[in-house]
Amino acid sequence: MSLLETKKLVKKFGGVRAVDHVDVRFEAGMLTGLIGPNGSGKTTLINTLTGLLPMDGGTVVVSDNVALHAVRPTSIATYGLTRTFQSVRLFEQMSVLDNLLVVLTERNVWGALFERHGKYHLDTAEDILKKVGLWEKHHELAGTLSYGQRKLLEIARAVSMRARVYFFDEPFAGLFPEMRKVVSAILHELRENGAAVVLVEHDMDLIRSLADYCYVLDSGTVIAEGAPEAVLKQANVIDAYLGK
Amino acid sequence: MEYLIHIAILVSIYSILGLSLNLVVGEAGLLSVTHAAFYGIGAYATALLLTESGMNFFLAMLIGMVITGAIALLIGAVLSRFDGDFYALGSLGFNVIVFSILLNWQSLTNGPLGIPGIARPSLFGFSFESNTSFLTLSLVLLALVWGICTLITRSSFGRVLHAIREDEQAIQVFGYTTTYYKLVIFVLSAMLAAVAGALFASYITFIDPSSFTVNESIFMLSIIILGGLASHRGAVLGAAFLIILPEALRFAGFPTDVAAQMRQVTYGAILILLMLYRPQGLLGEYRL
Incomplete structure (x- = not known):
């Protein structure tokens, strides 16, 4: 079951389409990875879905029955959405x-x-x-708190929300290995409990081991999607990362 | 002795103003420069009710609080959409408007001539005519306001205010409609300022618009910034410090021909030194 879905979602900054007609689906009980090089629109997508940035086009569908053309930050909690911030905001x-x-x-x-x-x-x-x-x-x-502890506290805050859809924007960055295990376990547990977990991450080993499905973004568009193993082998994904 | 009691009464009144302003500035982090407007509306409402209808002071004060709260609701409905510098400038604008109305609505406020002959409070036949009894009343009201502020800051509501102060957008994401929180604390703060206004009007027995200018709002801000933001004790200490300091400097023994100027200079220098070496205020934890 899809807990959150976008249809042709657009977010523009002036003339630049940071999110360009993006269709993604986040399913219950699945951990979905969002990957792509820096500036590919991952964080902008999350910010648009959580109302921090107003959307410029397209539709957001919550739990297959509520279609939204605008998302307010104050209402996302009632739709069962919660998040952490890439730049830790405690x-x-x-x-x-x-x-x-x-x-x-x-x-x-x-x-x-x-x-x-x-x-x-x-x-x-x-x-x-x-x-x-x-x-x-x-x-x-x-x-x-130290940087790593701050990230953990932010994750703890998101978990306290008992949401249906969790966005984690680079939760592993700057954590030492023991703590990475703790965070992985938390993400697993959320998934087992039927939430849709969305993970933005640059470490491909983590994506391979954690994600059930992943979307690759480049220049605001989805260039590939599917199981991580298969997607990460695709030529256009490798090109996007290495820069042709 | 009379002089000391006079100072103590002023300190109590300004402590109430400091405590109430702290709810908005210290707890919620909204730099409001319009507190004197509510102090003034409370004072005028109470004074007019006392002189025109001769009702009991305490009833007049309560009605004054309700009137002040209603006006604060209108002003706050606009202000609560802002944050940061825009909040400060917008609130300053409202203080200017309220002051102009107090000054120019002659038929209601008697304009610059003010309202004389305001009665001292009385309750069950006991009159607070003497300054000693008035000081007791001021301290009781100060204690009540302190109690109310403590209840607010220790509630879940108070914690949300802190979060708004720290990162308004982040707390919105967790399901709080922050506009309502900012509006409610603004109205509560204004109603408590009206208590100070009522006390001031019946203590001095005369009010005019010059007591409720933007300068007065800035003075109230100095009280809580000096005393320490988001600290109840800081608000009272700040009020005591800023009321007593200029009085104390009278006894500093400056030559008579420059005494007034030297007092001003010393006063200014102490403020600057405090900001340099203790920017969080005397008792404060929180930094703007």
Whole structure:
């Protein structure tokens, strides 16, 4: 079942089509890789799908039944979408724990005003922080963490959302090998639980071992798609990476 | 002694202003330069209700808070679409508009002549006529405002405000319609400023528009930036510091012919030194 699909999605920056009539499908229980050289439009595609950039054409279909011609960032959570950011965007001057609690508590303004986080929220945050090994630091400010720890916290924040579609924009970059295993396990677990996991990654070994399906982008268009093993052997994919 | 009580009352009033402004600037990171407008609307609403209808001060203050909140809702509905520098400039514009209305709506506000003869509060036959009793009332209201601010900042709502301060777009992605949060905290902050306005009007017993200028808003910003943003204790300390410092400099023994100027220079120099060596304010954790 497709949880998110685009039809002829277009995003322009001035005269440049950074995303050019792209059709992609993200299926439940599958880990889909998005690969392509720098500047090929992977992050722009994610930013457009999560409403950070307004789309300039095409349709986004959620769970095969809601067709959208515009996506607002504030509504993506209700469609079950969540993400991490390539350039790690944490709430720097808040504690590690608060960075998680803020996505677990009440969304409604009045509800939030009369709510203090409950034991349930604390337990959930504790579980997730222990999973990424950051529980010891839960009282420290997010801004004081190392780069790798910051990436882990961002992944933890996305996982706390209990979403249906997860976008991970280069989650492995800058992580040491032990932590890569932890993140791989988290992605696997999300997939096993029936979510659609979208992974932007440059490490082809990781794509081969993790992805069920992958799309190759170049200059804003999909130049190849299919199982990673087959796709990575295609001549046009090798050319795109090596530059002919 | 009377003099010290007078200073203490002013410190309480400005502490209330600092605490309430801190909700918007310190907690939510929105640089609002329009707080004096709400202080003024609260003061005028209370003063007019007291002089025109002779109702009880506390009832007048509550109605004044509601009126201020309603106006803040209109202003905030526009402002909450902005962030960063645009928020600061937009809010400054609203302060100028409110000041001009207070100055020129002669039939309602009596224009530059102001409203004299505002009564001191009374409750169940007890009048807060003496300054000592008025100070007690100010401190009680200050404690109440402190309590309300604490409830807000410790709630889930308060945590969302912090996230808006840190990265508004990122928190939107996690399902928060930040515009509503910015609007609600702006209105709450304005209503608390109206409490300070009501106290000020009935303490001085006379108000005119000159107390509610943009300069006054900037003074309130200095209070919380000096004291430390997002810190309740910082807001009170900042108010005490900025009210007492110019008074204390009277006793610095400058030669009489340059005393006034030297006070201004010293005052300015202390502000600059503080920003150089303690940019997060005296008690603050958070940096703008």
